[in-house]
Amino acid sequence: MEPLDDRRIEGHHLSRILGDWKGTDAAYAGLAARIRLLVLDGRLPLQTRIPAERELATALGVSRTTVAAAYERLRDEGFLISRRGSGTWTAVPETGHRGGPHTASLAPGAPLDLAHAAPSAPVEILHQAASSAVAQLARYLPTHGYDPYGLSPLRVAIADRYTARGLPTSPEQILVTGGAQAAISLVLRMLAKPGDRIAVEHPSYANALDAIARAGCRAVPFGFTTPGWDLDMLAATIRQAVPRLAYLIPDFHNPTGRCMDAGQRTELAELARRTRTPLVIDETIAELGLDFPAPPPVSDAGGLVLHVGSASKTFWGGLRIGWLRASAQLVGQAATVRAAVDTASPVFEQLVTAELLRRTDEILPARLDDLRARRGHLLTLLHDQAPGWRAPVPPGGLSLWTDLGAPTSTAITVAARRQGLLLAAGPRFGLDGAFENYLRLPYTLTIPELDVAFARLLAAAAAAGLEPVTDEPAAGLV
Numbered sequence: 001m002e003p004l005d006d007r008r009i010e011g012h013h014l015s016r017i018l019g020d021w022k023g024t025d026a027a028y029a030g031l032a033a034r035i036r037l038l039v040l041d042g043r044l045p046l047q048t049r050i051p052a053e054r055e056l057a058t059a060l061g062v063s064r065t066t067v068a069a070a071y072e073r074l075r076d077e078g079f080l081i082s083r084r085g086s087g088t089w090t091a092v093p094e095t096g097h098r099g100g101p102h103t104a105s106l107a108p109g110a111p112l113d114l115a116h117a118a119p120s121a122p123v124e125i126l127h128q129a130a131s132s133a134v135a136q137l138a139r140y141l142p143t144h145g146y147d148p149y150g151l152s153p154l155r156v157a158i159a160d161r162y163t164a165r166g167l168p169t170s171p172e173q174i175l176v177t178g179g180a181q182a183a184i185s186l187v188l189r190m191l192a193k194p195g196d197r198i199a200v201e202h203p204s205y206a207n208a209l210d211a212i213a214r215a216g217c218r219a220v221p222f223g224f225t226t227p228g229w230d231l232d233m234l235a236a237t238i239r240q241a242v243p244r245l246a247y248l249i250p251d252f253h254n255p256t257g258r259c260m261d262a263g264q265r266t267e268l269a270e271l272a273r274r275t276r277t278p279l280v281i282d283e284t285i286a287e288l289g290l291d292f293p294a295p296p297p298v299s300d301a302g303g304l305v306l307h308v309g310s311a312s313k314t315f316w317g318g319l320r321i322g323w324l325r326a327s328a329q330l331v332g333q334a335a336t337v338r339a340a341v342d343t344a345s346p347v348f349e350q351l352v353t354a355e356l357l358r359r360t361d362e363i364l365p366a367r368l369d370d371l372r373a374r375r376g377h378l379l380t381l382l383h384d385q386a387p388g389w390r391a392p393v394p395p396g397g398l399s400l401w402t403d404l405g406a407p408t409s410t411a412i413t414v415a416a417r418r419q420g421l422l423l424a425a426g427p428r429f430g431l432d433g434a435f436e437n438y439l440r441l442p443y444t445l446t447i448p449e450l451d452v453a454f455a456r457l458l459a460a461a462a463a464a465g466l467e468p469v470t471d472e473p474a475a476g477l478v
């Protein structure tokens, strides 16, 4: 893996994103652990040249020997590569089996994963859907199998689901993609160019923030109010920063679990219309209402609103099926652009997803019951064992956005790796190091797994010298 010519981080910048990295370990080990985490969770992009030892030592106010020993360890582990004359740059180990939030192995005995907020598959119904897909496959085998728009039965099933949720949709308005993530990247590729600003909620979905950064665009944050979205701030952001588009997750927002009410959805569409600002509405989690179903989707505001959806959370992420809903004309353009990226989506998985979508109302009740029980269990663990940490009860979605009460998220995440627990630190969901006080805790594992994961989490906090338990009453836990 070679360094990218234009990607380099200066000593003072690296020092800033390293934050307070000094723990109980030897200094070089603490520094190495923090840099490793930043590489694994994407805050320090791959193929980026890092500062020379002397420069970083000066920026951090430590000896050059400390930095040299940290770099040496990371080189041994495969997280850094050095070459005389080219410097030192970030990499990932070739085997990819060293764990880490985004390289977690699916093998048995792997560390417990609280880094991904993604449920396992509904096994029995998925098998049935796969059998039905095998039977239908014969119809497609005599064709070449490439359809850049997606298979017709799946486009029909997705359009029908939108119509049932209150947004009348025709199959021509649907493009099937490789998950919601591919749809987000595709929209950025079509509508934005490097240097453009994109308005985002703060916090927001980490991989969407990454996609925005990798498209060379600049995310401009706006926040929340209690209990809704700060649409006044979004309006001001649109006025002042003139973003090319805004990206929002109104349905059981990742990571906070909030759900936008119907009134704000109308206001949002009106804002798009008034300012002619395209909105990308990510509905990946729309079906996971635990306390109430999400209101009908944000209206399409005469084509200004693009909806992104996914089979990943309703059914299973391993299907890698998502979609874009837009005007038929934009879908036509998107199909042309995607043909140059991944050509088309896999036929078999599309057939499976079409079958699952047709059975959504049969699948969801048990799935939501399970998630409700897991959410309740994790809230009880927090309440009983870490009352100093506060998490509001999310009305849906997959995780608790937990306030740690102190800027300790990254330190706990680093320590957790040694306890066999993968976490995504709060700043993964923010810009410029924000949310160091927060940790996203998914409740997607089984209850016995959650018990073990939570014990490891507390052990990690203790190992990092950050006991979560305080004498404060647990009144904030609502």
Ligand SMILES: Cc1ncc(COP(=O)(O)O)c(C=O)c1O
Residues within 6 Å of the ligand: 117, 118, 178, 179, 180, 181, 182, 205, 249, 254, 282, 284, 285, 309, 310, 311, 312, 317, 321, 322
């Ligand atoms: C808000 C949001 N958007 C997109 C995605 C990515 O979904 P997919 O697996 O369909 O690419 C996720 C997955 O966690 C998500 O939470």
